[in-house]
Amino acid sequence: MRTRFQNAMEDLKQRLLTMGGLAEQAVDRAIEAYRKRDQNLCFDVLEGEKAINSIEREIDELALDLLAMQQPLAVDLRFITACTKINADLERVGDQAVNIAERVLSIIKLPPVDLPVDVPRIAGTAAGMVRRALESFIEGRADLAEAILKMDDIVDRMNRETHIVLVEKMHQNPDCVQQALDVLLISRNLERVADHATNIAEDVIFWVRGADVRHHAGPRATPTAESAD
Protein backbone atom coordinates (compact mmCIF):
# COMPACT_ATOMS: atom_id res chain seq x y z
CA MET A 1 0.00 0.00 0.00
CA ARG A 2 1.34 3.38 -0.95
CA THR A 3 1.88 6.05 1.63
CA ARG A 4 0.64 9.61 1.39
CA PHE A 5 4.22 10.62 0.64
CA GLN A 6 4.54 8.18 -2.27
CA ASN A 7 1.23 9.35 -3.72
CA ALA A 8 2.32 12.95 -3.51
CA MET A 9 5.64 12.08 -5.19
CA GLU A 10 3.77 10.38 -8.03
CA ASP A 11 1.46 13.39 -8.31
CA LEU A 12 4.50 15.69 -8.58
CA LYS A 13 5.94 13.59 -11.38
CA GLN A 14 2.66 13.52 -13.30
CA ARG A 15 2.18 17.27 -13.08
CA LEU A 16 5.70 17.84 -14.28
CA LEU A 17 4.95 15.67 -17.31
CA THR A 18 1.81 17.71 -18.01
CA MET A 19 3.91 20.85 -17.72
CA GLY A 20 6.47 19.38 -20.13
CA GLY A 21 3.75 18.52 -22.64
CA LEU A 22 2.41 22.08 -22.54
CA ALA A 23 5.86 23.63 -22.98
CA GLU A 24 6.72 21.36 -25.88
CA GLN A 25 3.36 22.03 -27.54
CA ALA A 26 3.94 25.78 -27.20
CA VAL A 27 7.23 25.54 -29.11
CA ASP A 28 5.68 23.31 -31.80
CA ARG A 29 2.77 25.73 -32.24
CA ALA A 30 5.03 28.77 -32.45
CA ILE A 31 7.04 27.11 -35.21
CA GLU A 32 3.89 26.03 -37.05
CA ALA A 33 2.80 29.68 -36.84
CA TYR A 34 6.15 30.63 -38.40
CA ARG A 35 5.78 28.12 -41.23
CA LYS A 36 2.19 29.06 -42.02
CA ARG A 37 2.47 32.78 -41.17
CA ASP A 38 -0.58 32.16 -38.98
CA GLN A 39 -1.52 34.93 -36.56
CA ASN A 40 -4.11 32.84 -34.71
CA LEU A 41 -1.57 30.19 -33.80
CA CYS A 42 0.61 32.98 -32.36
CA PHE A 43 -2.28 34.13 -30.19
CA ASP A 44 -2.82 30.52 -29.06
CA VAL A 45 0.78 30.43 -27.83
CA LEU A 46 0.44 33.77 -26.01
CA GLU A 47 -2.81 32.62 -24.41
CA GLY A 48 -1.35 29.23 -23.45
CA GLU A 49 1.32 30.86 -21.30
CA LYS A 50 -1.22 31.33 -18.48
CA ALA A 51 -1.81 27.59 -18.13
CA ILE A 52 1.94 26.96 -18.04
CA ASN A 53 2.49 29.60 -15.36
CA SER A 54 -0.38 28.26 -13.30
CA ILE A 55 0.88 24.68 -13.32
CA GLU A 56 4.40 25.93 -12.54
CA ARG A 57 3.10 27.42 -9.29
CA GLU A 58 1.19 24.25 -8.40
CA ILE A 59 4.32 22.14 -8.87
CA ASP A 60 6.41 24.47 -6.72
CA GLU A 61 3.85 24.39 -3.92
CA LEU A 62 3.59 20.62 -4.08
CA ALA A 63 7.38 20.29 -3.93
CA LEU A 64 7.50 22.56 -0.89
CA ASP A 65 4.78 20.47 0.81
CA LEU A 66 6.81 17.34 0.16
CA LEU A 67 9.97 18.90 1.58
CA ALA A 68 8.01 19.88 4.68
CA MET A 69 7.03 16.25 5.32
CA GLN A 70 9.24 14.37 7.74
CA GLN A 71 12.79 13.80 6.56
CA PRO A 72 12.55 12.62 2.98
CA LEU A 73 15.36 10.20 2.12
CA ALA A 74 18.42 11.56 0.31
CA VAL A 75 17.30 10.12 -3.04
CA ASP A 76 13.80 11.60 -2.59
CA LEU A 77 15.29 14.96 -1.64
CA ARG A 78 17.34 14.95 -4.81
CA PHE A 79 14.25 13.96 -6.81
CA ILE A 80 12.15 16.79 -5.34
CA THR A 81 14.82 19.43 -5.90
CA ALA A 82 15.38 18.10 -9.43
CA CYS A 83 11.63 18.51 -10.03
CA THR A 84 11.68 22.16 -8.97
CA LYS A 85 14.62 22.86 -11.27
CA ILE A 86 13.05 21.01 -14.21
CA ASN A 87 9.84 22.94 -13.50
CA ALA A 88 11.67 26.27 -13.79
CA ASP A 89 13.33 25.19 -17.04
CA LEU A 90 10.05 24.05 -18.58
CA GLU A 91 8.46 27.37 -17.70
CA ARG A 92 11.31 29.09 -19.51
CA VAL A 93 10.81 26.85 -22.54
CA GLY A 94 7.25 28.20 -22.55
CA ASP A 95 8.66 31.75 -22.36
CA GLN A 96 10.84 31.06 -25.39
CA ALA A 97 7.77 29.87 -27.30
CA VAL A 98 6.06 33.16 -26.41
CA ASN A 99 9.10 35.10 -27.62
CA ILE A 100 9.01 33.18 -30.90
CA ALA A 101 5.28 33.82 -31.32
CA GLU A 102 5.86 37.56 -30.81
CA ARG A 103 8.58 37.57 -33.44
CA VAL A 104 6.33 35.68 -35.85
CA LEU A 105 3.64 38.34 -35.33
CA SER A 106 6.28 40.91 -36.35
CA ILE A 107 7.32 38.87 -39.41
CA ILE A 108 3.74 38.42 -40.62
CA LYS A 109 3.23 42.19 -40.77
CA LEU A 110 6.19 42.58 -43.16
CA PRO A 111 6.52 41.51 -46.80
CA PRO A 112 7.74 37.91 -47.05
CA VAL A 113 11.42 37.53 -47.95
CA ASP A 114 13.29 34.41 -48.87
CA LEU A 115 15.92 33.71 -46.22
CA PRO A 116 18.31 30.78 -46.68
CA VAL A 117 17.78 29.30 -43.22
CA ASP A 118 15.84 26.27 -42.03
CA VAL A 119 14.14 27.36 -38.79
CA PRO A 120 11.87 24.29 -38.53
CA ARG A 121 14.94 22.06 -38.63
CA ILE A 122 16.53 23.85 -35.67
CA ALA A 123 13.17 23.78 -33.91
CA GLY A 124 12.78 20.05 -34.53
CA THR A 125 16.13 19.33 -32.92
CA ALA A 126 15.54 21.66 -29.95
CA ALA A 127 12.00 20.40 -29.27
CA GLY A 128 13.25 16.82 -29.65
CA MET A 129 15.79 17.53 -26.91
CA VAL A 130 13.04 18.68 -24.53
CA ARG A 131 11.00 15.57 -25.31
CA ARG A 132 13.96 13.25 -24.77
CA ALA A 133 14.97 15.05 -21.58
CA LEU A 134 11.50 14.35 -20.21
CA GLU A 135 11.74 10.72 -21.32
CA SER A 136 15.05 10.36 -19.50
CA PHE A 137 13.30 11.81 -16.45
CA ILE A 138 10.29 9.44 -16.63
CA GLU A 139 12.51 6.43 -17.07
CA GLY A 140 15.18 7.66 -14.64
CA ARG A 141 17.84 6.94 -17.24
CA ALA A 142 21.06 8.92 -17.00
CA ASP A 143 22.36 7.40 -20.27
CA LEU A 144 19.47 8.95 -22.23
CA ALA A 145 20.10 12.25 -20.47
CA GLU A 146 23.77 12.15 -21.47
CA ALA A 147 22.88 11.82 -25.15
CA ILE A 148 21.05 15.15 -24.84
CA LEU A 149 24.17 16.97 -23.71
CA LYS A 150 25.74 16.08 -27.06
CA MET A 151 22.74 17.32 -29.03
CA ASP A 152 23.16 20.75 -27.49
CA ASP A 153 26.37 21.24 -29.47
CA ILE A 154 24.48 20.53 -32.70
CA VAL A 155 21.88 23.20 -31.96
CA ASP A 156 24.61 25.66 -30.97
CA ARG A 157 26.29 25.09 -34.32
CA MET A 158 23.02 25.49 -36.27
CA ASN A 159 22.35 28.74 -34.42
CA ARG A 160 25.83 30.10 -35.19
CA GLU A 161 25.51 29.20 -38.88
CA THR A 162 22.10 30.87 -39.05
CA HIS A 163 23.55 33.96 -37.42
CA ILE A 164 26.35 34.25 -40.01
CA VAL A 165 24.01 33.72 -42.97
CA LEU A 166 21.50 36.29 -41.72
CA VAL A 167 24.07 38.99 -40.95
CA GLU A 168 25.42 38.55 -44.49
CA LYS A 169 21.87 38.85 -45.85
CA MET A 170 21.20 42.05 -43.85
CA HIS A 171 24.44 43.45 -45.18
CA GLN A 172 23.55 42.68 -48.80
CA ASN A 173 19.93 43.69 -48.63
CA PRO A 174 19.03 46.37 -46.07
CA ASP A 175 15.36 46.09 -47.01
CA CYS A 176 15.09 42.78 -45.23
CA VAL A 177 16.91 43.83 -42.04
CA GLN A 178 13.84 43.51 -39.83
CA GLN A 179 12.79 40.13 -41.19
CA ALA A 180 16.33 38.74 -40.95
CA LEU A 181 16.67 40.05 -37.41
CA ASP A 182 13.36 38.45 -36.38
CA VAL A 183 14.52 35.09 -37.73
CA LEU A 184 17.93 35.51 -36.06
CA LEU A 185 16.20 36.07 -32.72
CA ILE A 186 13.92 33.05 -33.26
CA SER A 187 17.02 30.97 -33.89
CA ARG A 188 18.49 32.23 -30.61
CA ASN A 189 15.25 31.42 -28.80
CA LEU A 190 15.44 27.87 -30.11
CA GLU A 191 19.05 27.62 -29.04
CA ARG A 192 17.88 28.61 -25.57
CA VAL A 193 15.16 25.93 -25.65
CA ALA A 194 18.00 23.46 -26.26
CA ASP A 195 19.88 24.93 -23.26
CA HIS A 196 16.87 24.34 -21.03
CA ALA A 197 16.62 20.76 -22.28
CA THR A 198 20.31 20.40 -21.41
CA ASN A 199 19.67 21.75 -17.92
CA ILE A 200 16.87 19.21 -17.48
CA ALA A 201 19.15 16.40 -18.64
CA GLU A 202 21.78 17.51 -16.12
CA ASP A 203 19.17 17.51 -13.35
CA VAL A 204 18.12 13.98 -14.32
CA ILE A 205 21.74 12.82 -14.14
CA PHE A 206 22.13 14.49 -10.75
CA TRP A 207 18.97 12.85 -9.46
CA VAL A 208 19.85 9.38 -10.76
CA ARG A 209 23.55 9.37 -10.02
CA GLY A 210 23.85 11.93 -7.28
CA ALA A 211 26.58 13.65 -9.29
CA ASP A 212 26.58 17.27 -10.33
CA VAL A 213 27.48 17.44 -14.02
CA ARG A 214 26.90 21.14 -14.40
CA HIS A 215 29.86 23.11 -15.68
CA HIS A 216 31.91 19.95 -16.02
CA ALA A 217 33.63 19.01 -19.25
CA GLY A 218 31.78 15.68 -19.24
CA PRO A 219 30.72 14.24 -22.58
CA ARG A 220 29.93 17.70 -23.89
CA ALA A 221 32.39 20.12 -25.44
CA THR A 222 33.14 23.24 -23.44
CA PRO A 223 29.99 25.33 -23.64
CA THR A 224 30.33 28.64 -25.42
CA ALA A 225 28.82 31.81 -24.08
CA GLU A 226 26.39 31.59 -27.01
CA SER A 227 24.77 28.70 -25.24
CA ALA A 228 24.31 30.57 -21.98
CA ASP A 229 20.80 31.38 -20.98
Added chain:
Amino acid sequence: MRTRFQNAMEDLKQRLLTMGGLAEQAVDRAIEAYRKRDQNLCFDVLEGEKAINSIEREIDELALDLLAMQQPLAVDLRFITACTKINADLERVGDQAVNIAERVLSIIKLPPVDLPVDVPRIAGTAAGMVRRALESFIEGRADLAEAILKMDDIVDRMNRETHIVLVEKMHQNPDCVQQALDVLLISRNLERVADHATNIAEDVIFWVRGADVRHHAGPRATPTAESAD
Protein backbone atom coordinates in the same frame (compact mmCIF):
# COMPACT_ATOMS: atom_id res chain seq x y z
CA MET B 1 24.26 29.82 21.59
CA ARG B 2 23.68 29.10 17.93
CA THR B 3 22.87 25.64 16.70
CA ARG B 4 24.63 23.86 13.87
CA PHE B 5 21.55 24.50 11.76
CA GLN B 6 21.64 28.25 12.41
CA ASN B 7 25.33 28.40 11.58
CA ALA B 8 24.76 26.57 8.32
CA MET B 9 21.88 28.93 7.45
CA GLU B 10 24.14 31.93 8.05
CA ASP B 11 26.86 30.30 5.95
CA LEU B 12 24.37 29.79 3.10
CA LYS B 13 23.39 33.46 3.22
CA GLN B 14 27.01 34.64 3.21
CA ARG B 15 27.97 32.48 0.27
CA LEU B 16 24.97 33.72 -1.68
CA LEU B 17 26.15 37.28 -1.04
CA THR B 18 29.61 36.38 -2.31
CA MET B 19 27.99 34.85 -5.38
CA GLY B 20 25.94 38.02 -5.89
CA GLY B 21 29.05 40.19 -5.65
CA LEU B 22 30.83 38.10 -8.28
CA ALA B 23 27.86 38.18 -10.67
CA GLU B 24 27.45 41.94 -10.31
CA GLN B 25 31.17 42.51 -10.80
CA ALA B 26 31.10 40.40 -13.97
CA VAL B 27 28.38 42.62 -15.48
CA ASP B 28 30.23 45.81 -14.45
CA ARG B 29 33.46 44.53 -15.98
CA ALA B 30 31.80 43.49 -19.23
CA ILE B 31 30.34 46.98 -19.61
CA GLU B 32 33.65 48.62 -18.75
CA ALA B 33 35.17 46.43 -21.47
CA TYR B 34 32.51 47.76 -23.85
CA ARG B 35 33.20 51.39 -22.93
CA LYS B 36 36.98 51.06 -23.19
CA ARG B 37 37.06 48.50 -26.04
CA ASP B 38 39.30 46.48 -23.71
CA GLN B 39 39.99 42.90 -24.71
CA ASN B 40 41.71 42.00 -21.43
CA LEU B 41 38.66 42.95 -19.40
CA CYS B 42 36.62 40.63 -21.66
CA PHE B 43 38.99 37.78 -20.90
CA ASP B 44 38.71 38.57 -17.17
CA VAL B 45 34.95 38.10 -17.43
CA LEU B 46 35.29 34.82 -19.34
CA GLU B 47 37.83 33.57 -16.80
CA GLY B 48 35.70 34.69 -13.84
CA GLU B 49 32.85 32.41 -14.89
CA LYS B 50 34.62 29.42 -13.35
CA ALA B 51 34.55 30.93 -9.85
CA ILE B 52 30.85 31.72 -10.22
CA ASN B 53 30.05 28.18 -11.36
CA SER B 54 32.08 26.70 -8.54
CA ILE B 55 30.34 28.72 -5.82
CA GLU B 56 26.97 27.94 -7.42
CA ARG B 57 27.61 24.24 -6.85
CA GLU B 58 28.73 24.80 -3.27
CA ILE B 59 25.56 26.73 -2.47
CA ASP B 60 23.35 24.03 -4.00
CA GLU B 61 25.09 21.34 -1.99
CA LEU B 62 24.83 23.33 1.22
CA ALA B 63 21.11 23.92 0.62
CA LEU B 64 20.57 20.22 0.04
CA ASP B 65 22.42 19.42 3.30
CA LEU B 66 20.19 21.87 5.14
CA LEU B 67 17.04 20.34 3.68
CA ALA B 68 18.26 16.92 4.79
CA MET B 69 18.51 18.08 8.40
CA GLN B 70 15.53 17.30 10.59
CA GLN B 71 12.34 19.09 9.63
CA PRO B 72 13.29 22.70 9.03
CA LEU B 73 10.47 25.07 9.96
CA ALA B 74 8.22 26.37 7.20
CA VAL B 75 9.91 29.78 7.16
CA ASP B 76 13.36 28.14 6.99
CA LEU B 77 12.19 25.85 4.20
CA ARG B 78 11.03 28.86 2.23
CA PHE B 79 14.34 30.60 2.91
CA ILE B 80 16.39 27.61 1.73
CA THR B 81 14.36 27.14 -1.45
CA ALA B 82 14.53 30.90 -2.09
CA CYS B 83 18.33 30.65 -1.78
CA THR B 84 18.55 27.89 -4.39
CA LYS B 85 16.42 29.92 -6.79
CA ILE B 86 18.39 33.12 -6.19
CA ASN B 87 21.56 31.08 -6.70
CA ALA B 88 20.38 29.90 -10.12
CA ASP B 89 19.44 33.45 -11.12
CA LEU B 90 22.80 34.85 -10.05
CA GLU B 91 24.59 32.19 -12.05
CA ARG B 92 22.58 33.27 -15.07
CA VAL B 93 23.49 36.91 -14.45
CA GLY B 94 27.09 35.71 -14.71
CA ASP B 95 26.23 33.95 -18.00
CA GLN B 96 24.80 37.19 -19.37
CA ALA B 97 28.04 38.97 -18.46
CA VAL B 98 29.93 36.28 -20.40
CA ASN B 99 27.61 36.78 -23.39
CA ILE B 100 28.26 40.53 -23.26
CA ALA B 101 32.02 40.01 -23.07
CA GLU B 102 31.88 37.76 -26.15
CA ARG B 103 29.93 40.40 -28.05
CA VAL B 104 32.43 43.07 -27.00
CA LEU B 105 35.24 40.89 -28.35
CA SER B 106 33.36 40.84 -31.67
CA ILE B 107 32.85 44.62 -31.61
CA ILE B 108 36.51 45.35 -30.88
CA LYS B 109 37.57 43.49 -34.04
CA LEU B 110 35.42 45.77 -36.20
CA PRO B 111 35.86 49.46 -37.06
CA PRO B 112 34.22 51.68 -34.41
CA VAL B 113 30.88 53.16 -35.44
CA ASP B 114 28.88 55.82 -33.69
CA LEU B 115 25.59 54.31 -32.53
CA PRO B 116 23.00 56.53 -30.86
CA VAL B 117 22.41 54.25 -27.87
CA ASP B 118 23.52 54.50 -24.25
CA VAL B 119 24.48 50.94 -23.27
CA PRO B 120 26.15 51.95 -19.96
CA ARG B 121 22.90 53.60 -18.88
CA ILE B 122 20.88 50.41 -19.43
CA ALA B 123 23.66 48.46 -17.71
CA GLY B 124 23.65 50.82 -14.73
CA THR B 125 19.92 50.31 -14.22
CA ALA B 126 20.07 46.54 -14.67
CA ALA B 127 23.11 46.07 -12.39
CA GLY B 128 21.49 48.38 -9.85
CA MET B 129 18.47 46.07 -9.82
CA VAL B 130 20.67 43.07 -8.99
CA ARG B 131 22.37 45.02 -6.18
CA ARG B 132 19.06 46.17 -4.73
CA ALA B 133 17.55 42.70 -5.03
CA LEU B 134 20.43 41.38 -2.92
CA GLU B 135 19.94 44.20 -0.41
CA SER B 136 16.26 43.32 -0.10
CA PHE B 137 17.38 39.74 0.52
CA ILE B 138 19.95 40.65 3.20
CA GLU B 139 17.49 42.88 5.00
CA GLY B 140 14.51 40.60 4.40
CA ARG B 141 12.51 43.56 3.14
CA ALA B 142 9.67 42.83 0.76
CA ASP B 143 9.04 46.56 0.20
CA LEU B 144 12.54 47.01 -1.30
CA ALA B 145 11.96 43.93 -3.43
CA GLU B 146 8.70 45.36 -4.74
CA ALA B 147 10.43 48.52 -5.94
CA ILE B 148 12.59 46.31 -8.16
CA LEU B 149 9.57 44.88 -9.96
CA LYS B 150 8.78 48.40 -11.17
CA MET B 151 12.34 49.01 -12.38
CA ASP B 152 12.05 46.02 -14.68
CA ASP B 153 9.55 47.93 -16.82
CA ILE B 154 12.07 50.75 -17.24
CA VAL B 155 14.76 48.39 -18.51
CA ASP B 156 12.26 46.71 -20.84
CA ARG B 157 11.42 50.09 -22.31
CA MET B 158 15.09 51.06 -22.74
CA ASN B 159 15.74 47.76 -24.48
CA ARG B 160 12.80 48.22 -26.87
CA GLU B 161 13.91 51.76 -27.73
CA THR B 162 17.45 50.56 -28.37
CA HIS B 163 16.11 47.82 -30.62
CA ILE B 164 14.13 50.31 -32.74
CA VAL B 165 17.03 52.74 -33.07
CA LEU B 166 19.49 50.02 -34.07
CA VAL B 167 17.24 48.38 -36.66
CA GLU B 168 16.78 51.80 -38.24
CA LYS B 169 20.56 52.27 -38.23
CA MET B 170 21.16 48.88 -39.86
CA HIS B 171 18.62 49.78 -42.49
CA GLN B 172 20.28 53.11 -43.27
CA ASN B 173 23.84 51.91 -43.13
CA PRO B 174 24.44 48.25 -44.01
CA ASP B 175 28.15 48.64 -43.28
CA CYS B 176 27.46 48.76 -39.56
CA VAL B 177 25.06 45.78 -39.45
CA GLN B 178 27.39 43.61 -37.39
CA GLN B 179 28.24 46.32 -34.86
CA ALA B 180 24.60 47.35 -34.47
CA LEU B 181 23.58 43.72 -34.04
CA ASP B 182 26.23 43.16 -31.37
CA VAL B 183 24.97 46.18 -29.43
CA LEU B 184 21.37 45.05 -29.87
CA LEU B 185 22.25 41.68 -28.38
CA ILE B 186 24.13 43.33 -25.49
CA SER B 187 21.02 45.37 -24.78
CA ARG B 188 18.96 42.17 -24.70
CA ASN B 189 21.49 40.55 -22.36
CA LEU B 190 21.12 43.50 -20.00
CA GLU B 191 17.36 43.25 -20.20
CA ARG B 192 17.75 39.63 -19.14
CA VAL B 193 19.98 40.65 -16.22
CA ALA B 194 17.06 42.83 -15.12
CA ASP B 195 14.72 39.83 -15.45
CA HIS B 196 16.95 37.79 -13.16
CA ALA B 197 16.98 40.64 -10.63
CA THR B 198 13.19 40.62 -10.85
CA ASN B 199 13.11 36.87 -10.22
CA ILE B 200 15.31 37.38 -7.15
CA ALA B 201 13.02 40.13 -5.87
CA GLU B 202 10.03 37.80 -6.30
CA ASP B 203 11.82 35.08 -4.37
CA VAL B 204 12.55 37.53 -1.55
CA ILE B 205 8.87 38.51 -1.41
CA PHE B 206 7.90 34.84 -1.35
CA TRP B 207 10.34 34.10 1.45
CA VAL B 208 9.32 37.11 3.56
CA ARG B 209 5.59 37.05 2.97
CA GLY B 210 5.00 33.45 1.99
CA ALA B 211 3.14 34.68 -1.08
CA ASP B 212 3.93 33.74 -4.66
CA VAL B 213 4.02 36.91 -6.74
CA ARG B 214 5.24 35.28 -9.92
CA HIS B 215 3.02 35.81 -12.94
CA HIS B 216 0.70 38.01 -10.91
CA ALA B 217 -0.28 41.46 -12.06
CA GLY B 218 0.98 42.90 -8.75
CA PRO B 219 2.59 46.32 -8.82
CA ARG B 220 4.20 45.53 -12.15
CA ALA B 221 2.61 45.94 -15.54
CA THR B 222 1.90 42.73 -17.43
CA PRO B 223 5.29 41.43 -18.55
CA THR B 224 5.82 41.28 -22.28
CA ALA B 225 7.39 38.34 -23.99
CA GLU B 226 10.42 40.59 -24.59
CA SER B 227 11.09 40.37 -20.89
CA ALA B 228 10.96 36.60 -20.79
CA ASP B 229 14.17 34.81 -20.01
